[in-house]
Structures are given as structure tokens and as C-alpha cells.
Amino acid sequence: MKKGDIIEGVIEEYSFPNKGSFIHIEENAQAEGGKIERKVTVKGALPGQTVKARIKKKKEGKAEAILVDTVKKSPLETKKPMCNHFYSCGGCTYQTIAYTNQLKLKEQMVKDLLKDVIDFGGDEKKTSPRGEGVIQGMTDKVSDREFIWEGILGSPSQFRYRNKMEFTFGDEEKDGPLTLGLHRQYSSHDILGIDSCAIVSPTWNEILKYTQNFYRKLGVPHYNKRTHTGVLRNLVIRQSATDGSILVNLVTTTHHSIDENTRNIPWNEKRSETVDELQLPQYVAGLLSIGEPKPVGLDAYTSHGYEKIKTQKKIVRDQKGKLQRVNGSFEDNVGNGEFESLSYYNRISGVLYTECDTLADAIVPDSVTLLYGEDYLMEEVLGLKFKISPFSFFQTNTKGSEVLYSKVREYALEAINGVSPNVISGEETSAKTGVIYDLYSGTGTIAQLMSPVADKVYGIEIVEEAVEAARENAKLNKLTNCEFIAGDVLKKLDELEEKPDLIILDPPRDGVNPKALKKILDYGVDNLVYISCKPTSLARDLEIFEANGYEPVKGCCIDMFPNTQMIECVALLQRMSICEVNNLSLGCL
Missing domain, CATH: 3.40.50 (Rossmann fold)
Incomplete structure (x- = not known):
């Protein structure tokens, strides 16, 4: 066995994260017993599959291999995948397997x-x-x-459950047309253009298609991670499961070339060329037509697996496009001329433009501009309300x-x-007890859920934006015994006087x-x-x-x-x- 060899085997063991393995035996006259046994691990191979795999690394008694082909399906694979891109996309693993399995x-x-x-x-x-x-x-x-x-x-x-996704600009083939999608399976550079994704709202697919076509026609180049040149980096979409509002964030570089010379120039001095090229006003105008409000019945609010919005609280737009909650029945608010229309569940409530010049494969904003609407979403979890900002952590x-x-x-x-x-109720009637530390607290969800049963809750989180959101959410939920601290857990623990x-x-x-x-x-x-x-x-x-x-x-x-x-x-x-x-x-x- 040598690097590059293609071997075949039946996956006998399966381990986290998504790694299958089998024992490969090869004849070797110099080895004890005339044979050498190696445990070959194949990323992406499912238990029971017969696979062909290319050797990537080998050590004494074991080897790592890349999945080349599935010769025979696993007995667990009893379903047809929901997504057309399942076999090429690096997102999902188990769409061919029943959920119980x-x-x-x-x-x-x-x-x-x-x-x-x-x-x-x-x-x-x-x-x-x-x-x-x-x-x-x-x-x-x-x-x-x-x-x-x-x-x-x-x-x-099991599907349509994600409330956030980062899509990446690239090309499916070298020097090919602009593509907006997800990473190909087992690749950190190749981008797969997608026309549908089974774990997000179908409206997101419309947003992706529109954005890709808009900038493909303009000829705006994507950011190249190898050369650190180009403009378009990511499109981040977030959606509230509570009211269906959508927040769209277009992420680009501040300049075509991100080298040592341009990186030292303040972003506001080098952004004009890129901003003009992006035609942001025209982009936003077309984007908003995707989520145009429509006077629809309550059934539209229950699509994509989300809970029905209560009939006593309707979300409508005023003339400025802001959200308002109006008391009254569905019948009272339709056709009475008081409002233009009811807001469609998949309404785009905010559009952001983020400039990011980091060399890392991550979104580290140099600037964030609100182009339209609101720069946050509202969620409700176990009876508490949470304001979700563009970059704050919230369970997806x-x-x-x-x-x-x-x-x-x-x-x-x-x-x-x-x-x-x-x-059923989640209520606990016992008296409050002691001090709770919520470490790595994010937007303070856990801390606030524990607030009713604690004398004091301290949350420590390194992301300042998340801490600001946590403080705002605590006020929103009228919780007075939560204190949120911005900083590294390692350092901030020394500053707390009350012991947990x-x-x-x-x-x-x-x-x-x-x-x-x-x-x-x-x-x-x-x-x-x-x-x-x-x-x-x-x-x-x-x-x-x-x-x-x-x-x-x-x-x-x-x-x-x-x-x-x-x-x-x-x-x-x-x-x-x-x-x-x-x-x-x-x-x-």
C-alpha cells in the first residue's frame, strides 16, 4: 500500500465526526505471517457501505483515505435525499437515512x-x-x-430548521461564472452553486438566486482566498422562527486587492470604488421585491415547520416599513383599509452591508452599514424574548x-x-438559591432562563456585541438579577467577588x-x-x-x-x- 492507491472495503466501524473504517489486508512476504493488516479510516463513509477510497496517509497499522466512490449503499440508506445537491454539498450527511436511525x-x-x-x-x-x-x-x-x-x-x-447560514461567493470551475452557494464536499475552496437547500426556508433560495444573478451581470469578482483579491465574500441570511422576518447581510472586501499596502489604508478612504461597483441601492430594491408583503391567511404563517402565529397578534407594516403589532382578530384587520397589507411570513426586514478585509476564513467586520429596515431580529425561546444582532451567537x-x-x-x-x-409548564416554585455563573454566555439565553431560580446570575462572554445584546434582552424581559460581563473567561473570573x-x-x-x-x-x-x-x-x-x-x-x-x-x-x-x-x-x- 502506498499513497494514492485506491482500495475497496466494507465499513465496519463508525466514529465521530462521520468517519468510517475497515480492515485492509495486503500480502507481504517480509511481514510476520506474510500479511499486513491496516485499519483504514475514510471520512464520509457510512456503516455498512462498500467503498472505494484513495490512500492519503499511512502509518504502522493504520491509514487515512479519501472517499472516491460508493460501490454499495449502506443498509441504513433507505431514503431518497430531499436535496438535489446532497451528493456534492458538504452540508448534510444523513439525508438518505431515516431520522430514527x-x-x-x-x-x-x-x-x-x-x-x-x-x-x-x-x-x-x-x-x-x-x-x-x-x-x-x-x-x-x-x-x-x-x-x-x-x-x-x-x-x-428535521428540515427547514436553520435560522442562519453563511453562503460563499466563488466559482464552480476555474475562471467560470460567479457562483453563490456552499462549499463542496470535503473542500475548503471549491464552491457549489445551489438552487435549493432542504434545511433552510425556500425563500432563501430566491434570495441566493437573485444575488448571484445581480452580481454576475455586473461582473463583480468574488474574493479569492489564495490570492486575497476580489470583492464579494459572503451572503449571510438570518431568519426569526417567531415572526419569520429575514435579515440579509452582504459581505465584501473594501478593495479589489488586499495586500500589505492597501491594508494600511483606512477603510473609508478606499471603499468608494467598491461601493459604487456594487450598486447597493439597486441591489436592495430588487431584493425587497422577494419578500413583498402580501395579504395572506394564517396558513402562510405556518409554512416551513414554524409555529402558527397567534391570531390576536398580527404583524403589519406602517407607511415607513417598520413593524407594528396590532391587537384584534384576523378578520378585523383584513380589508378594513386601515393598513396596506399584512406582512408575509418571509418578509425581508433588514439589509446590511459589511466590509471585511481579514485574511482569515471568517467574517471579522471592518464596518457595518444598515442599508434598509432593522439591523436585528426578534426571537422567543421558552417564554423569553431575545433581540438577535447580526453577529451575535444564537442557536441555529x-x-x-x-x-x-x-x-x-x-x-x-x-x-x-x-x-x-x-x-409541561417548566415552572419551579422553590425559593431562589445562590449565585450562578453562565460562562461563555453568548446573548445570555441560559443566564436569563436561570434568572427566576437564582439570587444572582453572572454571564461572561468575549464578544462585546453579544454582551450588549444580552444586557438589552435582560431589560426586555424585565430581569434585574442578571449581570453580563464582556471579556475573556480566563481574565474576568478574577474580577468577580461573589463566588458561584x-x-x-x-x-x-x-x-x-x-x-x-x-x-x-x-x-x-x-x-x-x-x-x-x-x-x-x-x-x-x-x-x-x-x-x-x-x-x-x-x-x-x-x-x-x-x-x-x-x-x-x-x-x-x-x-x-x-x-x-x-x-x-x-x-x-
Whole structure:
């Protein structure tokens, strides 16, 4: 076997994130027994598939390969994909698999990752030695508490569930026409033009098509990540699941060439040429015709899997195009001449223009201009209202987030009071208890959901815009015991005088910063709730927590991303009584 060889095999094992593997045996007279066995891992191969794969890397006893062709489908592939681009696009993974089997696959991947730190019982025994990273003086004894695994909770919607997507400008072939779409499967540079996407609202497809054609006719070049030249970078679309309003954000460079010379010029001195070329007023005028308000019945408000808007609250436009909520029945507001029309569910409520010259493959705005309407969306989650700004983090599956946050609140209440909330109302009547830290708090969703059961909630978030939104949302929800702090968790923990009774962690994909983790452990709280969007990071951090006196006592998965390999996890950790973690040094960090 050598690099570039194409081999065939049947996928026998499957692991996160979306990696299949099989054993390949090759004849070798010099090897012991005349054969060499290697475990070949193929990204994107599903369990039970017969695949052809090209060897990318090889090491002793194993190899990595690129999927070339699927010779035979997996027995799990019983569905026709909803999307025409499924086999080329890098977005979805499981559209050919029934949703119940998707959930089983995801749950098993998580359990396989965590089996070294969690005893699931049965064949999945905890095998990790408790030694590395142990606090000085800590014993090796494990508590007698049995871990409760609550399985996986599905998303309320399997399609049309995303409330945000970043689309990229590029070309499908070298020097080909301008394309606006998503990255091709297994590629960070090639862009696939799409005319439909099954996990977003159909109206977004109209916006994509219009934007692509508008700038294709003008001949505006896309940004090239290799040469750092060109103009058009991204089109970001966000939509409220509460009222259907759409926010469109066009992202470009400030200049055709982003080199060391032009990067030193202030953006406002070099933007005029690009802005004129983009013809933004004409672009916005055409864009708004896509979401033109129409006098339609309530059925139009229920499309795309969202909840029906209550008949007593109608959203209408005044003459300036602003949103108003009007009391009264549907019949009272139609045809009475008081308003021009009812707002269509997929109404474009705001258009933004962002200039970004970063060399990174990310949107780091140099400037943001509001071209039309409002620069925010409104969402409602578990009875609380949230104002979502263009760049603030908010779970991309709004209805799925209610499943996630309900479970987080349940674990937190159980930790504080030893009880769970009413599964129907979510209400808890116990007196408020102590101080809660919500670390990596984003727009403050979790902190505000915990506000009714805490004396004080502190949220720390590094993105200042998100913190500003969190403060505004707390005022909107009339919550006075939430304080949101902008800055790095590692640094800001030192500034808090009130010590926590409970810590809730919702870190980015890479998990908790190791130095911040040491400070978190030093608090010695009895309970922590850990939310993870990357199970590999969770497994690593849980091992450190366990080695330093904490034990996971309850956990589950929540599928926030149907048809993809991504999965959220929630775990409740408790400090073991045999350990005294306060004032002890952490040996592993």
C-alpha cells in the first residue's frame, strides 16, 4: 500500500465526526505471517457501505483515505435525499437515512467517545485510568453513584430548521461564472452553486438566486482566498422562527486587492470604488421585491415547520416599513383599509452591508452599514424574548434550542434544589438559591432562563456585541438579577467577588481553555452543567474534571442539526464527597 492507491472495503466501524473504517489486508512476504493488516479510516463513509477510497496517509497499522466512490449503499440508506445537491454539498450527511436511525448513529458515536470517562453499563465500560491530572492528595476511589444516561432527544423539525447560514461567493470551475452557494464536499475552496437547500426556508433560495444573478451581470469578482483579491465574500441570511422576518447581510472586501499596502489604508478612504461597483441601492430594491408583503391567511404563517402565529397578534407594516403589532382578530384587520397589507411570513426586514478585509476564513467586520429596515431580529425561546444582532451567537435551530435549554434548566434546577421543573409548564416554585455563573454566555439565553431560580446570575462572554445584546434582552424581559460581563473567561473570573454555587459551561467547539478550567475547578462548586457542541472536546474536559474530583452523574444528547453529523451534549457533574478540591493545586494544567 502506498499513497494514492485506491482500495475497496466494507465499513465496519463508525466514529465521530462521520468517519468510517475497515480492515485492509495486503500480502507481504517480509511481514510476520506474510500479511499486513491496516485499519483504514475514510471520512464520509457510512456503516455498512462498500467503498472505494484513495490512500492519503499511512502509518504502522493504520491509514487515512479519501472517499472516491460508493460501490454499495449502506443498509441504513433507505431514503431518497430531499436535496438535489446532497451528493456534492458538504452540508448534510444523513439525508438518505431515516431520522430514527440518524439519532441512533449519533447517540452511539457519543457513547463510544465518552466510554473512557463514563460508565454506561453493559459492554461500554469505563476504561480510562484515573491518574493523569489528579489533584495533589486525591484518592483513586470512585463514588458509588450510578450514571444516568438519558439517551438522545430529537429536533422538532428535521428540515427547514436553520435560522442562519453563511453562503460563499466563488466559482464552480476555474475562471467560470460567479457562483453563490456552499462549499463542496470535503473542500475548503471549491464552491457549489445551489438552487435549493432542504434545511433552510425556500425563500432563501430566491434570495441566493437573485444575488448571484445581480452580481454576475455586473461582473463583480468574488474574493479569492489564495490570492486575497476580489470583492464579494459572503451572503449571510438570518431568519426569526417567531415572526419569520429575514435579515440579509452582504459581505465584501473594501478593495479589489488586499495586500500589505492597501491594508494600511483606512477603510473609508478606499471603499468608494467598491461601493459604487456594487450598486447597493439597486441591489436592495430588487431584493425587497422577494419578500413583498402580501395579504395572506394564517396558513402562510405556518409554512416551513414554524409555529402558527397567534391570531390576536398580527404583524403589519406602517407607511415607513417598520413593524407594528396590532391587537384584534384576523378578520378585523383584513380589508378594513386601515393598513396596506399584512406582512408575509418571509418578509425581508433588514439589509446590511459589511466590509471585511481579514485574511482569515471568517467574517471579522471592518464596518457595518444598515442599508434598509432593522439591523436585528426578534426571537422567543421558552417564554423569553431575545433581540438577535447580526453577529451575535444564537442557536441555529430555534425550536431545537428550546429542547436543549429545557434540559439545561432541568439539570441546573436538580443541582440547586434537588428537583426537576414541571415538564409541561417548566415552572419551579422553590425559593431562589445562590449565585450562578453562565460562562461563555453568548446573548445570555441560559443566564436569563436561570434568572427566576437564582439570587444572582453572572454571564461572561468575549464578544462585546453579544454582551450588549444580552444586557438589552435582560431589560426586555424585565430581569434585574442578571449581570453580563464582556471579556475573556480566563481574565474576568478574577474580577468577580461573589463566588458561584453553580457553574454552567457552554464553551466554543474547542472546549474550555485549560487555564480557565483550572480556575473553574478551584471554586470547588458542588455541581456543574456542561453543554458541548463537540463531543471530542467534552470527552477531553470530562477526563480532567473527573481526575480532579468531579463525576458525571447524568447526561444526554440533543440533535440540533438533523441530517448532519453534528450533535450537542449536556452533562451534569457533581463533586465527589471523598475529595476536597478547595485550595488544592491542579497538577495537570
